[in-house]
Amino acid sequence: MVTITVNGTQHQLDLEPDTPLLWALRDVVGLTGTKYGCGIAQCGACTVHINGEAMRSCSVPIALLDGATITTIEGLSPGGRHPVQEAWIAEDVPQCGYCQSGQIMATVAFLKDHPNPTDADIDSNITNICRCGTYERLRRAIHRAAELMKA
Amino acid sequence: MDGSQTASTTLNRRKFLFTAATAAGGFAIGIGALPRWAEAATVAAQPWDENASSPHEIDAWIAIDPDDSILIRYQRAEMGQGSMTAVPMMLNEELQADWSHVRIEYASANRNIRENKVYGDMFSNGSRSIKGSQKLVQQVGASARERLIAAAAQRWSVPAGECAAANSVVTHKPSGRTLRYGELAADAAKIKLDKEPAIKTPDQFTFIGKPMPRVDVPLKVDGSAKFGIDAQVPGMVFAAIIQCPVPGGKLKGVDESPLSGAPGIVGVVKMADAVAVAATGSFWRAQQALAKLHPEWDVGPAGNTDTAQFLREYRAALDEGKAATARNQGNVDQALPGAAKTLEAVYETPYLSHSPMEPMNATVDLKPDRLDIWVGTQDALDETEKAAKAAGLEPEQVYLHNCFVGGGFGRRDAADEVVQAIAIAKAVQKPVKLIWTREEDTRHDKFRPMAVTRFKAGLGADGMPNAWSIRTVAGSVPLAAGLRLPPNGVDFVAIAALASNPYNIANTRVECVVKDTHLPVWWWRAPGANQNVFAIESFIDEIAAASGQDPYQLRRKLLAGKADYLKVLDAAAERGDWGKPLPKGRGRGIAICEDTGSLCAQVAEVTVSTKGEVKVDRVTAAFDPRYVVNPLTAAEQIEGAIIFGLTAALYGKIDVKNGVPVQANFDTYRMVRLAQAPKIDVHIMPSGGKEWGGAGEPGTPPIAGAVANAIFAATGKRIRSLPIMDHDLSGSA
Numbered sequence: 001m002v003t004i005t006v007n008g009t010q011h012q013l014d015l016e017p018d019t020p021l022l023w024a025l026r027d028v029v030g031l032t033g034t035k036y037g038c039g040i041a042q043c044g045a046c047t048v049h050i051n052g053e054a055m056r057s058c059s060v061p062i063a064l065l066d067g068a069t070i071t072t073i074e075g076l077s078p079g080g081r082h083p084v085q086e087a088w089i090a091e092d093v094p095q096c097g098y099c100q101s102g103q104i105m106a107t108v109a110f111l112k113d114h115p116n117p118t119d120a121d122i123d124s125n126i127t128n129i130c131r132c133g134t135y136e137r138l139r140r141a142i143h144r145a146a147e148l149m150k151a
Numbered sequence: 152m153d154g155s156q157t158a159s160t161t162l163n164r165r166k167f168l169f170t171a172a173t174a175a176g177g178f179a180i181g182i183g184a185l186p187r188w189a190e191a192a193t194v195a196a197q198p199w200d201e202n203a204s205s206p207h208e209i210d211a212w213i214a215i216d217p218d219d220s221i222l223i224r225y226q227r228a229e230m231g232q233g234s235m236t237a238v239p240m241m242l243n244e245e246l247q248a249d250w251s252h253v254r255i256e257y258a259s260a261n262r263n264i265r266e267n268k269v270y271g272d273m274f275s276n277g278s279r280s281i282k283g284s285q286k287l288v289q290q291v292g293a294s295a296r297e298r299l300i301a302a303a304a305q306r307w308s309v310p311a312g313e314c315a316a317a318n319s320v321v322t323h324k325p326s327g328r329t330l331r332y333g334e335l336a337a338d339a340a341k342i343k344l345d346k347e348p349a350i351k352t353p354d355q356f357t358f359i360g361k362p363m364p365r366v367d368v369p370l371k372v373d374g375s376a377k378f379g380i381d382a383q384v385p386g387m388v389f390a391a392i393i394q395c396p397v398p399g400g401k402l403k404g405v406d407e408s409p410l411s412g413a414p415g416i417v418g419v420v421k422m423a424d425a426v427a428v429a430a431t432g433s434f435w436r437a438q439q440a441l442a443k444l445h446p447e448w449d450v451g452p453a454g455n456t457d458t459a460q461f462l463r464e465y466r467a468a469l470d471e472g473k474a475a476t477a478r479n480q481g482n483v484d485q486a487l488p489g490a491a492k493t494l495e496a497v498y499e500t501p502y503l504s505h506s507p508m509e510p511m512n513a514t515v516d517l518k519p520d521r522l523d524i525w526v527g528t529q530d531a532l533d534e535t536e537k538a539a540k541a542a543g544l545e546p547e548q549v550y551l552h553n554c555f556v557g558g559g560f561g562r563r564d565a566a567d568e569v570v571q572a573i574a575i576a577k578a579v580q581k582p583v584k585l586i587w588t589r590e591e592d593t594r595h596d597k598f599r600p601m602a603v604t605r606f607k608a609g610l611g612a613d614g615m616p617n618a619w620s621i622r623t624v625a626g627s628v629p630l631a632a633g634l635r636l637p638p639n640g641v642d643f644v645a646i647a648a649l650a651s652n653p654y655n656i657a658n659t660r661v662e663c664v665v666k667d668t669h670l671p672v673w674w675w676r677a678p679g680a681n682q683n684v685f686a687i688e689s690f691i692d693e694i695a696a697a698s699g700q701d702p703y704q705l706r707r708k709l710l711a712g713k714a715d716y717l718k719v720l721d722a723a724a725e726r727g728d729w730g731k732p733l734p735k736g737r738g739r740g741i742a743i744c745e746d747t748g749s750l751c752a753q754v755a756e757v758t759v760s761t762k763g764e765v766k767v768d769r770v771t772a773a774f775d776p777r778y779v780v781n782p783l784t785a786a787e788q789i790e791g792a793i794i795f796g797l798t799a800a801l802y803g804k805i806d807v808k809n810g811v812p813v814q815a816n817f818d819t820y821r822m823v824r825l826a827q828a829p830k831i832d833v834h835i836m837p838s839g840g841k842e843w844g845g846a847g848e849p850g851t852p853p854i855a856g857a858v859a860n861a862i863f864a865a866t867g868k869r870i871r872s873l874p875i876m877d878h879d880l881s882g883s884a
Binding site: 016018019023026027028030031032033034035037039042043072073074080085089092095097100101104122123124126127129130131132134136137138139 | 230231232233364365367368369370371372373374375376377378380381383389432433434435436439506507508509510555556557558559560586588589783787790791792793794795797798816817818822823824825826828830831
């Protein structure tokens with residue numbers, strides 16, 4: 001039995017210890033905002049924060065997470081009003097939207113370390129795949145979020 | 152977000168729940184507080200109505216509550232293309248409702264079947280969501296508006312002609328009296344018009360053409376938007392599937408003993424070409440259990456094939472295959488030998504996977520007399536009919552709850568995953584959520600066909616082409632989709648953008664040879680055009696190079712008299728800085744196409760490093776869709792289509808070895824990411840006219856040719872096959 005705290009609520013997981021956090025979140029905790037895209041930490045659609053760090057939850061077994069604190073897209077901010085989310089809305093970023101939870105979670109963690117990001121910083125740190133190709137607006141939204149977070 | 156709360160309350164009384172929506176508090180988002188959203192319509196996180204009716208309906212499309220909140224139903228798919236916003240905008244152009252009080256939900260395919268196709272077609276493919284809806288939804292909106300006006304005129308005992316509707320209010324013009332739509336809806340619902348009102352012509356539009364934020368965006372930034380893969384049905388089990396690694400092969404058998412006594416396994420389901428395992432608890436458990444099985448397959452002779460062999464066969468078919476003639480103008484056979492100079496080139500494009508971010512999945516609940524399906528589909532009506540057949544039910548007994556589609560690109564209207572989920576549900580007698588792993592999704596795609604295309608051109612003494620012959624060998628998407636080719640044998644997808652090419656060349660012949668392998672093929676964003684525009688726009692560049700002409704100016708000459716083409720070509724060239732000097736190692740390329748009735752020209756600017764690495768720095772697009780409903784989403788579609796086409800141009804290929812598609816996941820089937828994404832400028836320039844164009848697809852075809860031509864400009868190396876990453880460009884810049 002593994003105990004994790006997700007968005008402030010404790011959950012006990014009675015699952016095989018090799019179960020990736022992704023499937024524990026989606027199938028047991030019932031939070032489906034975190035998406036399955038590849039299962040091999042390539043695409044980033046499953047990005048969540050584990051003890052404050054952005055991680056690709058498809059590749060983190062729950063056995064490593066006893067006592068861990070997890071934040072998913074659903075718990076990022078009350079009412080979905082984190083500056084990164086506001087920037088995403090203002091730039092009309094999502095198309096199909098499937099990758100965007102991961103993009104946002106990756107960006108929130110990135111901006112903590114890079115409050116004044118350059119395009120080069122963004123390129124080397126935000127590596128999530130968007131098949132719809134929203135990169136132009138995504139890049140603008142990251143810069144806008146950085147500004148909003150300073151305000 | 153009244154709309155969301157209403158919808159969720161309704162749903163919570165039903166047995167089928169998306170529990171995460173409430174657990175996440177996703178409905179609490181306060182979009183109204185954002186300035187841009189103050190005038191926006193909304194949509195619920197799970198935008199379908201289980202009952203498919205509302206107590207305050209004007210008709211099947213529109214319901215108006217006493218508090219003036221207005222429901223508009225949207226009959227097609229939302230897969231990122233923005234039509235869930237744009238199509239209701241067209242309806243509201245006529246309805247004249249207060250857009251900030253509009254909420255949108257999916258129309259029910261089941262109701263469409265029961266009520267004599269009241270919603271018409273329901274597909275989103277061929278870039279037709281908007282143009283295929285325009286007349287119908289304008290008429291629906293106009294009729295409702297006239298009935299609301301008639302209800303007000305009755306109430307006041309005045310002629311309807313003295314009344315006007317705007318912003319959810321009917322006004323009696325002479326007296327200034329007003330009634331709100333919410334006060335009139337119940338009466339309007341009872342009114343039958345003598346005749347249908349005329350719909351507005353484009354010059355009368357006041358709402359169509361305004362950039363409006365998409366209704367689905369707020370739900371897609373807080374995790375609340377429900378995709379098919381997010382369905383959670385009480386009592387549901389999870390299923391993983393492995394299909395015969397060689398497409399078309401059959402299952403011989405599988406030893407189930409590795410799973411005997413394993414906890415949580417509900418069943419092993421054998422299908423003609425696949426094995427599935429269903430498990431309780433999590434998809435992971437089903438997936439891990441499936442990995443313990445080693446099915447035996449009958450792969451047949453296809454098991455000895457590979458890409459190199461296919462290429463040899465396709466090249467040979469250029470001469471040996473049975474060619475059907477799609478266009479024959481002048482006399483190519485006479486003109487070619489007499490040419491001052493002749494050119495010949497062969498272009499090759501590989502199989503490609505659609506690879507939407509949401510892998511194939513379907514959730515079904517099958518009862519003896521009712522089937523419920525949760526899936527993101529591009530064609531809810533067609534998939535309802537396919538599912539009914541698979542389940543042995545009547546279409547009226549099937550309730551398909553269309554979800555947000557996590558990327559479609561043409562893949563999500565084949566229903567193969569739905570039919571499999573039904574087979575599993577039949578076997579295990581429980582609701583089932585089937586998910587394909589990414590590896591299954593890539594390798595068992597219905598692929599973009601491979602093609603080999605040969606051009607022969609004859610140039611006059613002035614360097615201008617006066618004859619060309621184009622012959623393409625390609626797999627047939629129409630045949631794969633169960634359509635028939637016309638009597639002349641021309642595959643209208645294989646020759647897309649080739650036979651219809653706009654260039655004034657006196658002697659033109661375009662032929663196709665249909666040739667398939669065991670890999671299934673399907674519609675892939677801009678079918679046919681996505682490979683053919685690369686080939687033809689590269690070859691036009693070859694003609695320019697061979698005759699010492701500027702590629703843009705050559706196109707201008709060959710497009711003489713075609714004002715609409717010239718307008719977008721000139722716009723792309725001008726805004727893309729065509730002709731301005733670039734440092735060594737950099738170059739610009741240009742390409743243009745017509746697709747789905749729209750024109751798109753693109754100028755790409757690339758840098759090729761001394762090591763041969765290609766970086767696309769900037770793309771300028773000029774786009775003429777004839778009419779634009781929502782310029783914001785139209786621009787987004789071109790931006791996205793360019794990235795989609797760029798991934799194919801730079802990296803895209805599905806190789807075959809021993810009959811098996813080689814690439815399986817994003818480590819081997821590479822995608823453009825932020826670091827490779829160029830700066831993109833889109834210029835939308837609708838020219839009007841009789842027909843409306845599409846927006847989802849026309850941005851994809853030109854980019855590969857524009858980039859390949861830019862590489863030629865930078866290096867002198869001509870790219871005649873894709874992907875570009877397979878070419879060694881080191882030391883060429």
